[in-house]
Amino acid sequence: xxxxxxxxxxxxxxxxxxxxxxxxxxxxxxxxxxxxxxxxxxxxxxxxxxxxxxxxxxxxxxxxxxxxxxxxxxxxxxxxxxxxxxxxxxxxxxxxxxxxxxxxxxxxxxxxxxxxxxxxxxxxxxxxxxxxxxxxxxxxxxxxxxxxxxxxxxxxxxxxxxxxxxxxxxxxxxxxxxxxxxxxxxxxxxxxxxxxxxxxxxxxxxxxxxxxxxxxxxxxxxxxxxxxxxxxxxxxxxxxxxxxxxxxxxxxxxxxxxxxxxxxxxxxxxxxxxxxxxxxxxxxxxxxxxxxxxxxxxxxx
Amino acid sequence: xxxxxxxxxxxxxxxxxxxxxxxxxxxxxxxxxxxxxxxxxxxxxxxxxxxxxxxxxxxxxxxxxxxxxxxxxxxxxxxxxxxxxxxxxxxxxxxxxxxxxxxxxxxxxxxxxxxxxxxxxxxxxxxxxxxxxxxxxxxxxxxxxxxxxxxxxxxxxxxxxxxxxxxxxxxxxxxxxxxxxxxxxxxxxxxxxxxxxxxxxxxxxxxxxxxxxxxxxxxxxxxxxxxxxxxxxxxxxxxxxxxxxxxxxxxxxxxxxxxxxxxxxxxxxxxxxxxxxxxxxxxxxxxxxxxxxxxxxxxxxxxxxxxxxxxxxxxxxxxxxxxxxxxxxxxxxxxxxxxxxxxxxxxxxxxxxxxxxxxxxxxxxxxxxxxxxxxxxxxxxxxxxxxxxxxxxxxxxxxxxxxxxxxxxxxxxxxxxxxxxxxxxxxxxxxxxxxxxxxxxxxxxxxxxxxxxxxxxxxxxxxxxxxxxxxxxxxxxx
Numbered sequence: 001x002x003x004x005x006x007x008x009x010x011x012x013x014x015x016x017x018x019x020x021x022x023x024x025x026x027x028x029x030x031x032x033x034x035x036x037x038x039x040x041x042x043x044x045x046x047x048x049x050x051x052x053x054x055x056x057x058x059x060x061x062x063x064x065x066x067x068x069x070x071x072x073x074x075x076x077x078x079x080x081x082x083x084x085x086x087x088x089x090x091x092x093x094x095x096x097x098x099x100x101x102x103x104x105x106x107x108x109x110x111x112x113x114x115x116x117x118x119x120x121x122x123x124x125x126x127x128x129x130x131x132x133x134x135x136x137x138x139x140x141x142x143x144x145x146x147x148x149x150x151x152x153x154x155x156x157x158x159x160x161x162x163x164x165x166x167x168x169x170x171x172x173x174x175x176x177x178x179x180x181x182x183x184x185x186x187x188x189x190x191x192x193x194x195x196x197x198x199x200x201x202x203x204x205x206x207x208x209x210x211x212x213x214x215x216x217x218x219x220x221x222x223x224x225x226x227x228x229x230x231x232x233x234x235x236x237x238x239x240x241x242x243x244x245x246x247x248x249x250x251x252x253x254x255x256x257x258x259x260x261x262x263x264x265x266x267x268x269x270x271x272x273x274x275x276x277x278x279x280x281x282x283x284x285x286x287x288x289x290x291x292x293x294x295x296x297x298x299x300x301x
Numbered sequence: 302x303x304x305x306x307x308x309x310x311x312x313x314x315x316x317x318x319x320x321x322x323x324x325x326x327x328x329x330x331x332x333x334x335x336x337x338x339x340x341x342x343x344x345x346x347x348x349x350x351x352x353x354x355x356x357x358x359x360x361x362x363x364x365x366x367x368x369x370x371x372x373x374x375x376x377x378x379x380x381x382x383x384x385x386x387x388x389x390x391x392x393x394x395x396x397x398x399x400x401x402x403x404x405x406x407x408x409x410x411x412x413x414x415x416x417x418x419x420x421x422x423x424x425x426x427x428x429x430x431x432x433x434x435x436x437x438x439x440x441x442x443x444x445x446x447x448x449x450x451x452x453x454x455x456x457x458x459x460x461x462x463x464x465x466x467x468x469x470x471x472x473x474x475x476x477x478x479x480x481x482x483x484x485x486x487x488x489x490x491x492x493x494x495x496x497x498x499x500x501x502x503x504x505x506x507x508x509x510x511x512x513x514x515x516x517x518x519x520x521x522x523x524x525x526x527x528x529x530x531x532x533x534x535x536x537x538x539x540x541x542x543x544x545x546x547x548x549x550x551x552x553x554x555x556x557x558x559x560x561x562x563x564x565x566x567x568x569x570x571x572x573x574x575x576x577x578x579x580x581x582x583x584x585x586x587x588x589x590x591x592x593x594x595x596x597x598x599x600x601x602x603x604x605x606x607x608x609x610x611x612x613x614x615x616x617x618x619x620x621x622x623x624x625x626x627x628x629x630x631x632x633x634x635x636x637x638x639x640x641x642x643x644x645x646x647x648x649x650x651x652x653x654x655x656x657x658x659x660x661x662x663x664x665x666x667x668x669x670x671x672x673x674x675x676x677x678x679x680x681x682x683x684x685x686x687x688x689x690x691x692x693x694x695x696x697x698x699x700x701x702x703x704x705x706x707x708x709x710x711x712x713x714x715x716x717x718x719x720x721x722x723x724x725x726x727x728x729x730x731x732x733x734x735x736x737x738x739x740x741x742x743x744x745x746x747x748x749x750x751x752x753x754x755x756x757x758x759x760x761x762x763x764x765x766x767x768x769x770x771x772x773x774x775x776x777x778x779x
Contacts, residue, residue, distance in 0.1 A: 031595050032591045032592070032595060035591040035594040035595055036591065037535035037536055037590075037603070038535065040536060040603060040605055042605070043536070043538075043542070043605060044542070045538070045539050045542055047431075047432075047505075047536060047537040047587065048431060048537075049503070049505055049537075049539050124427050124428040125427075127427050127428075127584060128427035128583075128584070129501075130499070130500060130501025130502060130557035131501040132501075133501060133502045133503070133583075134501055134502060134503040137503075137505075137539075138503075142431060143428070143429075143430075143431065145428070145429070145430040145431070146430075147430035147431075147432070147434065147437070148430055148431045148432075151431070151432060151589075
């Protein structure tokens, strides 16, 4: 269910023009970083609304079962995820109520030598939809606003996962599986460059078969106000729980070596941003084709 | 610190009164003038209250006559439940324009303007960032009247800052305020038996303690801080978390669709949910408070601690309400008497008019005009009357800078006669001298002061002369 929005991530601070009452004196980023709010150990939520209790509960039950028994996830290159500092994970995206985000987060928790929480960027839509609005932040999702991504990467030095395909990735039908959609407008590259955080491309195989989408019901979509209403093997005929009716496809996750941007000011070069975005997309597409080509069975790997 | 002569607008509001009280003990501030068209609601010691609203011609006269260098505007209405939209607009937009008009102009003495604004400037929308930074504007046009007013007021402030580049303009955008003394719609909502919420939403909320608000305004007055700053306690809480901290259940009674209709029904039951709060109950808001912290400000309370303080107050409130003190009532004549009467004595009341900073500066000018080293009034340090008061002689000695070029009142000839203007003056006791002062002319008073200083040097007498002089010297402020 996690997805990044193509339009929002790439939106720059166009609002700054109608901003403050007077000119703002320059404050250095390092100085700001020192003044992040301290941790209050009595609290159960973070400032982003993340609840370790709810997340932990879900992690120990449903996600653990899916990761170990149902999808039998196999992970390659987990050492490519940096163990400190901010990093932007970029992945392909698929499936109705996509399980890929949860699996990437779980893989880092299970396999990495220094497990860290993963912030999953989602569309602003979820903040406005009752129910989702309450639950989504609790399990570690944040809205895909460029300012949010920058704060997480640069100031709080956390891991952030984006799906640059966004909605187009989850909307695509089974017949288009493993063919990456356009990678937005390169907003994710710009965010990483601005924060000088590395990009870690991730290729995920299995999600397309786990939750295949055969058709989209545009009438229901309009009636419910949801992003899309897909037809899957178990939805809508088994009701809402049918959204969780994943097929037991074998999951393979491959973390690719990080791409670093250590020079400041790279993000101002639009052409360079677009080129890097294109390259990252090509890289993931190549890996996907390689992984699918080597796969003997959809269910057993 | 360049703020020496401060004017506070909106004295009768909670913030105006609190700020005046907070600035009073600061000896670096010479003059503290406060205006409002309603009388102050808190007891003040040296703040001079002038009953004037936001009529810019009158304000301008006050500003120029008192040579105000710093204006602190605390009037902004940020809660539409407190007044009608029309009055709020009048106050927020027209009032701000008038105050800015009173401060602008090439010959205006104002060098600094502090404006209390609100986080409502940003609004609350679905596609907002999780933490608003000062440089971000509103992503969407404001929809509620209060938000429109605030945006408009800030726009006129920005305009003022551009046209008056020599004036330091500080805008403070405060998060939702909680505290035991202040009254807001959010406190109203949180004081109910259960915390009402919109079904399916758990908005993020950030709070600031009322004391931190006052300290933030004080901080802005004491420092040079041009620009916009968010003021909000550390930590952003979910509303369900707030309910937990207050030990109250939360009630998702507002439906996610048709919320406006439901609040109209609630209003009939006495629960006021102002329109600007509705979006906050849905989407919440977080402010990035780091730039203000970089400027040196330290918060006394985090958001969580602020809520805990409120919870404590809400539990104690039913017990304390019965024995409540009679509220302060402003009586003009009493205040005048306490500030200016020569009969008010320092030893018995803290309201005794000591040498006010204006008088000190007057004294200083007189001294420099005479340039006689022995004229420095150094009262003996063991004088019991002096110890309780701010040390006027010390204040003079600590200000080596030359007198301001524009004297508020013309000084008489620098060589006053060294004869006692009253017969057998030296035989009179201090009390007797003081009782005579009211009948003396201005020139005589000046002469008497010089004489007294050079001869007996009785501190109470000099102080009383100063207060009579000051009272006569500033009839336009009364």
